[in-house]
Amino acid sequence: MPRPSKLVDEILAPAALARLVERAREGDRAAGDRLVRAFAAEVYGLLYRIVGNHEDAEDLTQETFVRALGSLALYRAEGPFGGWLGRIALHLGRDHQRRRGRGPARVSLQAVDAERQAAPATDRDGPTGGEFGELQRRLSEALQRLPVPLRAALALRVLQGREYDDVAATLGVRPATARTHVMKARRLLQRWLAPWLDTREGGDRR
């Protein structure tokens, strides 16, 4: 996605960002547009990780900005603007998942065991070559089964490489809680994907 470097530089400066937010709050539409351009990719990326498809993520991105710019008066500038925006996106994503009836999946261990038993023998024997793709496919499915806060924490920290402070600001929790979310997500994924992760006899994958 094209992002003019000048704009990015301007956005990256906290003081400039604060000015931009203030101008947008005062009704400057150009400032609002610049905020949208600057944060569209981040918001879209987060929503894509939450809802799992482009169309919904795009719609929710739009709705996030509509809500955010429409309620800038509520933004108190105590935390990063991106975090506040991310929090709105996160709530919208969660509401969206809830509306769809595809909210946090309740996965029973019995179901996981049954799935593990049903997995083909070749899968359990240590994937090679294209079976890494199989692991990725399973991982994609498993990500959609994660509860939304864990999914969002994982996406922000592991997939986007954000700092825990940023993750916590977006999730509206303390950094320690964000760390716990990532830890829980890893454990759940590792439990669900155990047959495809245990490939030591298959040799180094990389």
Next chain:
Amino acid sequence: MNAATRRRLERTFDGSATIEDLLQLERDAAADPAVAAALHATRRLAEACGALPEPPIERLDVEHLVASVRRELGASPTEADSQRGVHGRPSKAPQVPHSWLLSGTLLQRSWGVRGRRDGSWILWRRLQGVRRGVGASVRGGRVDRAPLPKQQQRRRAITLVSVAAAACVIAVVGVRTHTQRVGDGAQHPRPAFGDSAVGSASRSAVAFGNRSAEDLTSGAAVGSESSGGQMSVRSEEPLAADGDARILTAFDVVLPTVPLDVAARARALAVFVDELAVQSGGGAFDVTGVDGAAEFARCVEDAFHARISGDWPLAGFALELLGSSDPEGRRAAEAARYLGVRSDALTPSRLARALDGAPARNVFGAPSGEAVAHTLRLAAAQALVELGAYDELARGFEVLCASGAWDRLVGTWDLEARHRHLDAIARALPSDWRPASAASARGLVTLGRVGADRLAQLVLSLTASRSFARSAALPLGSRELLGVLRGSPFAREAVEDLVRAEQRPDSLRVAQLCELIVATEATGAIDWLDARIRRRDPVALEALVALPGTTPIAALLQLEGEGYVRDDGPWLRLLAVDHARVATHLARAMRSDVAEARSLVERFVALGRPELAPALACAVAARELDAATRERAALALAELPRDEAGGARATSTPGSDDSLRAGVVATLDAALVEAWLTDGDGPVAALVVALEAWATAEQLTECLTRLDPRVAERLQAAAQLAAGRPGAGTLSRQARVQRTLATTRVVAGSNGRGTRGTNLR
């Protein structure tokens, strides 16, 4: 597995592990199989996470997003709500607290306590006083409570009631005024926070071809009722004959306001399609009992035959509705297959045209949105695979990949089906077919139809190489990418391009990129590696060490200076890679920065590794260093580990090969001559000790003879005496060195050459 190990595993996964964590984990893994298993699983999970496809940001139309947001913010929410049959929500305006503030101020003023810091408390006490018929007067901050005269009580009570009534009136008027202003959209043009209908309407507007809500909602006012999962749709105005847009408008109005499941959407669609069919003179159909995708598809099909048989846009429209509730596209595909089987209109050639995005406009005359086209492509591809029409699918391969539908299509197959279908599509793809985008290049890689040069050219030539790096190349894994790049003349440039394309790689990608850099000797990525090292990335350090033509010691020294390298792991790995380069760097350091060289020698002396022999020999011979440092280097050289047999020197160390030993002896020999001429006894004695340790008896004799034939025999005898003295084998190396040093001093002291009063001269 203890808690510390678990924490290290967590840090390994989330990318916050330090080099100490990694080294400790590897030590733990070597000692405990459970830790090894957990570490392997964690790394593999991290690898899989890192290889997940990036969000398709390139598909996000930012300018359209900006325009949509601006349009939504500019729209009057109450107007839009009224057209949806939704009344504006009264807002809790600032007038309410303002009115109370005004009332409080009046009250305080009436009591004469305005401006006092304890006014609130006093006010409260006075209110209590009014209620109890007790007056309170304030003097010097104290409150005197005394009964008030009845007349005064009555007057104050009337004042209190009046003020309270005024406050209520102001509040009510304020609320009404604010509501009115919101309704007019004059003062608050932005939608209220929490108004989901706005966003939903916008979604529908986008889905129906990017038409604005104002355009779509002109003319029709439709309400909706929903109860118990049953939905009925009523039209307050009959639909006009020219009502394609109005029907679309009705959809736009109704659908967003009610949370609909697939069946409800199907019913809604059926109602309007039915309406459309009636208007066009076709037959109506019964919408009762419509449930699920197959029924929905049947409704669509009926609508086809009744109104617009074989018209793809309506199918796309219907599938989009399904697809919006079904991100995986399975139900949409089911509907498409159903249509394909039941309808003669859905032939493979039609499906193939659908892959090309044929329906530019939908049945209502509006441009088909990307969502419609995407879902339609996916559904058509599913139907083509189901029909076994691989040739048609291959012809639409480019657009399928470029639209992102290919990934979703492949993702819907299980392992066995994937092999079967991919093989068939690969065979159907023309041999001269070439990808036109990064997405199709990636699709080509999926099919296994790409070679080294081709992929390298792709990396270089694609204008969207950055997206290629993120979406196509790295998910292959460095081994796979190397496999296809190996032998290509473009490999180095391709890897450097990949490195430049990575803005914020995670730890896994750093490892992959480092591996690629080392394998292709992509020295253009040194700056990138340097930046990673400054961020304390051990993998980048390893890569820099392994990369030819770099000076990794400088990086190590820098890290040491920052207190980062607290153990010898990086040094030892560096020595294992290329110990000769250590000596080279030391020599370079001596020419440029003696202090750094001295620090380096001290470090080598402390390490005492056999791989350091060339470096220590270099230090012994360096005239730039002071005598004490050279002496310490010589003694450390003598103390380097050797085999326990003692006779065959240094045969079990990495530096034990003949050429290395010969090089060390030659260096020491030259240094001994220099030291003999200019230094004191300490360096000379230490050099003799080092030579005794590294040279054979013949070499030692030759070296000493070169100094002075008269003392050679005696020096050699002394050295041999020290080495072969009874009980020498049981002595520690340090003791042997000390004994040899003392003996050498005694022997050398009698050579009559002394010039500065030392023993040796």
